[in-house]
Amino acid sequence: xxxxxxxxxxxxxxxxxxxxxxxxxxxxxxxxxxxxxxxxxxxxxxxxxxxxxxxxxxxxxxxxxxxxxxxxxxxxxxxxxxxxxxxxxxxxxxxxxxxxxxxxxxxxxxxxxxxxxxxxxxxxxxxxxxxxxxxxxxxxx
Amino acid sequence: xxxxxxxxxxxxxxxxxxxxxxxxxxxxxxxxxxxxxxxxxxxxxxxxxxxxxxxxxxxxxxxxxxxxxxxxxxxxxxxxxxxxxxxxxxxxxxxxxxxxxxxxxxxxxxxxxxxxxxxxxxxxxxxxxxxxxxxxxxxxxxxxxxxxxxxxxxxxxxxxxxxxxxxxxxxxxxxxxxxxxxxxxxxxxxxxxxxxxxxxxxxxxxxxxxxxxxxxxxxxxxxxxxxxxxxxxxxxxxxxxxxxxxxxxxxxxxxxxxxxxxxxxxxxxxxxxxxxxxxxxxxxxxxxxxxxx
Numbered sequence: 001x002x003x004x005x006x007x008x009x010x011x012x013x014x015x016x017x018x019x020x021x022x023x024x025x026x027x028x029x030x031x032x033x034x035x036x037x038x039x040x041x042x043x044x045x046x047x048x049x050x051x052x053x054x055x056x057x058x059x060x061x062x063x064x065x066x067x068x069x070x071x072x073x074x075x076x077x078x079x080x081x082x083x084x085x086x087x088x089x090x091x092x093x094x095x096x097x098x099x100x101x102x103x104x105x106x107x108x109x110x111x112x113x114x115x116x117x118x119x120x121x122x123x124x125x126x127x128x129x130x131x132x133x134x135x136x137x138x139x140x141x
Numbered sequence: 142x143x144x145x146x147x148x149x150x151x152x153x154x155x156x157x158x159x160x161x162x163x164x165x166x167x168x169x170x171x172x173x174x175x176x177x178x179x180x181x182x183x184x185x186x187x188x189x190x191x192x193x194x195x196x197x198x199x200x201x202x203x204x205x206x207x208x209x210x211x212x213x214x215x216x217x218x219x220x221x222x223x224x225x226x227x228x229x230x231x232x233x234x235x236x237x238x239x240x241x242x243x244x245x246x247x248x249x250x251x252x253x254x255x256x257x258x259x260x261x262x263x264x265x266x267x268x269x270x271x272x273x274x275x276x277x278x279x280x281x282x283x284x285x286x287x288x289x290x291x292x293x294x295x296x297x298x299x300x301x302x303x304x305x306x307x308x309x310x311x312x313x314x315x316x317x318x319x320x321x322x323x324x325x326x327x328x329x330x331x332x333x334x335x336x337x338x339x340x341x342x343x344x345x346x347x348x349x350x351x352x353x354x355x356x357x358x359x360x361x362x363x364x365x366x367x368x369x370x371x372x373x374x375x376x377x378x379x380x381x382x383x384x385x386x387x388x389x390x391x392x393x394x395x396x397x398x399x400x401x402x403x404x405x406x407x408x409x410x411x412x413x414x415x416x417x418x419x420x421x422x423x424x425x426x427x428x429x430x431x432x433x434x
Contacts, residue, residue: 008164079170
């Protein structure tokens with residue numbers, strides 16, 4: 001029973017994408033993933049319309065002070081089990097904006113993060129690699 | 142479309158993907174929004190699913206009643222009424238979720254199916270009149286020549302009305318993702334979302350099955366050797382898949398209409414056309430077909 005559940009979770013991760021104040025560089029790479037060029041739908045990865053449907057939260061961007069509360073709220077709306085992927089240098093650590101008065105800096109300061117994918121912006125291949133690592137960690141657990 | 146292959150790595154060529162989605166959804170956490178109407182929110186999706194599966198019982202699948210089906214005279218009307226009830230339960234499930242997106246999606250479901258039910262019923266009367274019966278199995282039996290040949294206008298209009306009734310492109314305004322997030326299922330998660338998706342999928346099969354029974358000769362087809370039951374079931378499934386492919390092809394071919402265009406298309410175009418089609422069918426069946434055949 002447990003192995004069937006794990007299999008289903010690995011084969012059907014629905015993602016939702018949240019931009020917490022990114023420059024849109026990482027967002028374009030995320031869109032490239034979902035569109036025919038890289039087409040992650042082959043792996044069962046689907047863009048969910050609402051956070052209630054999603055399993056994986058793809059966050060991009062340095063978390064601005066204004067966005068922090070919204071990011072937390074979106075995270076709380078997702079049903080368990082849920083995973084967070086921080087995409088890009090800003091989402092991982094704050095990037096070049098670290099120390100700025102208007103940013104929190106790093107998604108990990110607001111919500112727990114499962115996988116960090118650095119890069120400015122990371123290539124779609126790198127994002128796929130990160131998501132595969134996340135799914136493999138599910139298999140081992 | 143766009144040369145996309147779709148999920149291809151879950152089981153043999155991705156055939157197990159819906160199963161994986163379903164298992165994943167029913168094992169997820171169950172959240173009920175604080176302001177939702179809790180009883181309706183809990184039961185409407187599951188009730189919708191059970192009603193549509195109940196409606197599937199009335200189709201003659203093997204043609205010889207080896208697989209018993211609960212057919213009775215007049216079950217065509219009963220079955221179409223069940224389809225309406227399912228749509229109403231879908232509306233209730235969206236309305237109960239107390240979310241603006243869910244409510245707008247639900248209101249659009251209501252507006253759309255109330256309008257498109259009328260032409261759908263009128264068009265379903267054409268084959269009923271040709272077969273002189275309101276029973277689905279008798280309509281299927283009466284088709285020595287499939288009614289798609291005798292009344293092709295009714296067939297085409299019925300396909301369009303069915304597309305609208307099942308909320309598929311170009312009529313999928315109730316779940317327009319670019320405007321309404323997830324439409325009526327926005328606030329649903331876990332098992333209830335799985336049941337809403339399953340209801341939609343079964344609805345598609347239900348609609349295709351009605352088209353097969355009313356216009357394409359039901360399960361009847363040539364029997365080559367052995368048991369007729371086997372061949373009739375095979376013909377039914379092949380025809381069903383054909384209709385589903387056609388309907389999916391239409392859905393991916395057309396862009397979504399706006400809600401006002403959907404309504405205008407219904408009341409100004411489809412409803413008069415369906416009345417005309419019924420008049421034409423009745424006239425031909427009364428005066429022309431008895432002489433020709």
